Amino acid sequence: MVYLWKVWAMANRGVPDAATQLDIFRRMALIKANDERSRKVIRSGRLVMPYYSPRGQEVIPSAVSANLTDDDYICTIYRGTHDMLAKGVPLKDLWAELAGRVTGTCKGKGGPMHITHPKSGVMVTTGIVGSSMLIANGLAWGSQLRGDGRVTVAYFGDGASNIGAFHEALNLASVWRLPVVFVCQNNEWGEHTAYEKATSAKQIADRAHGYSIPGVRVDGNDVFEMYAAAQDAIGRARAGEGPTLIEAMTYRFHGHVFGDADAYMNKDRKAAAIAADPVPRFRSYLISEGIATEERLAAMEADIEAALDEAVDYALASEFPGVEELSRDVFAQEIA
Numbered sequence: 001m002v003y004l005w006k007v008w009a010m011a012n013r014g015v016p017d018a019a020t021q022l023d024i025f026r027r028m029a030l031i032k033a034n035d036e037r038s039r040k041v042i043r044s045g046r047l048v049m050p051y052y053s054p055r056g057q058e059v060i061p062s063a064v065s066a067n068l069t070d071d072d073y074i075c076t077i078y079r080g081t082h083d084m085l086a087k088g089v090p091l092k093d094l095w096a097e098l099a100g101r102v103t104g105t106c107k108g109k110g111g112p113m114h115i116t117h118p119k120s121g122v123m124v125t126t127g128i129v130g131s132s133m134l135i136a137n138g139l140a141w142g143s144q145l146r147g148d149g150r151v152t153v154a155y156f157g158d159g160a161s162n163i164g165a166f167h168e169a170l171n172l173a174s175v176w177r178l179p180v181v182f183v184c185q186n187n188e189w190g191e192h193t194a195y196e197k198a199t200s201a202k203q204i205a206d207r208a209h210g211y212s213i214p215g216v217r218v219d220g221n222d223v224f225e226m227y228a229a230a231q232d233a234i235g236r237a238r239a240g241e242g243p244t245l246i247e248a249m250t251y252r253f254h255g256h257v258f259g260d261a262d263a264y265m266n267k268d269r270k271a272a273a274i275a276a277d278p279v280p281r282f283r284s285y286l287i288s289e290g291i292a293t294e295e296r297l298a299a300m301e302a303d304i305e306a307a308l309d310e311a312v313d314y315a316l317a318s319e320f321p322g323v324e325e326l327s328r329d330v331f332a333q334e335i336a
């Protein structure tokens with residue numbers, strides 16, 4: 001019996017079971033709905049904030065997070081609301097921080113560019129391109145020294161792989177065999193510059209070989225490919241086998257930042273990417289495979305909308321931090 005189970009497990013390695021597929025879809029649906037709500041709220045004038053849409057990139061953190069525990073860490077970037085939501089940052093705390101309110105994840109002192117929520121493992125959001133990997137190394141080193149079994153995931157874009165910090169981070173993570181996974185979300189754009197105009201490597205994944213670590217390029221819009229790659233890399237990190245670089249291919253549906261007219265983006269390429277939208281595609285798959293009914297998914301989406309209503313109202317009704325908060329939480333308390 002045990003033998004048969006082992007054979008089954010080996011054959012199905014990297015394949016999420018039905019409950020996990022549903023869980024991945026829930027995360028993707030939340031990210032999509034949150035993105036649509038963010039743009040709607042900004043357009044309405046109720047909230048003014050810089051907003052970098054992750055629309056089109058939903059699969060990547062959803063499939064990665066399905067392989068992480070609540071205690072594992074992520075480091076992300078300004079475009080990373082999808083990474084945070086997939087990791088489990090509470091909607092109300094997130095929205096309050098976006099709105100700069102005292103009820104936010106950083107008491108309103110971080111704002112949209114610097115969401116941090118250690119309880120859900122969201123350890124940093126950074127606007128400095130390339131810095132998420134170095135911070136991830138520090139967290140992973142801490143885990144290694146403590147032996148706490150945590151894995152840290154560093155998310156970043158393709159443009160960041162041209163920054164010196166990327167190379168330094170891969171090098172040291174390899175030398176120290178850190179429990180870290182580098183997830184490059186290659187959305188074909190770095191601000192307004194196309195990938196091939198600024199990147200020498202045909203594949204960013206190839207850069208891993210220069211640092212003697214595994215590097216894989218996967219279709220980041222394919223739930224199954226992404227899940228399997230993440231499971232492998234996270235498993236290696238947790239087993240003490242060191243870091244992996246995953247280059248997840250995807251596409252950014254919108255301009256770099258809200259308000260960007262995105263005239264520089266090839267219209268046909270963009271239309272093709274939107275036509276292959278991974279969220280409705282995976283939704284249809286779940287129904288056609290009998291994993292969920294239309295009613296069940298619709299109810300899930302209605303719950304997400306209700307939670308968003310509540311989160312936005314909560315955030316906008318919350319107070320701004322007082323002046324006395326300015327110098328608080330700047331330095332860590334010394335431990336006696």
Ligand SMILES: Cc1ncc(C[n+]2csc(CCOP(=O)(O)OP(=O)(O)O)c2C)c(N)n1
Nearest residue numbers: 079127128129157158159160187189190191
């Ligand atoms: C060190 C640094 N250099 C330049 C910038 C300006 N900048 C902000 S976003 C961005 C593009 C980054 O592209 P990519 O890493 O591919 O991430 P994406 O925005 O596509 O998710 C640049 C150059 C910055 N914030 N930090």
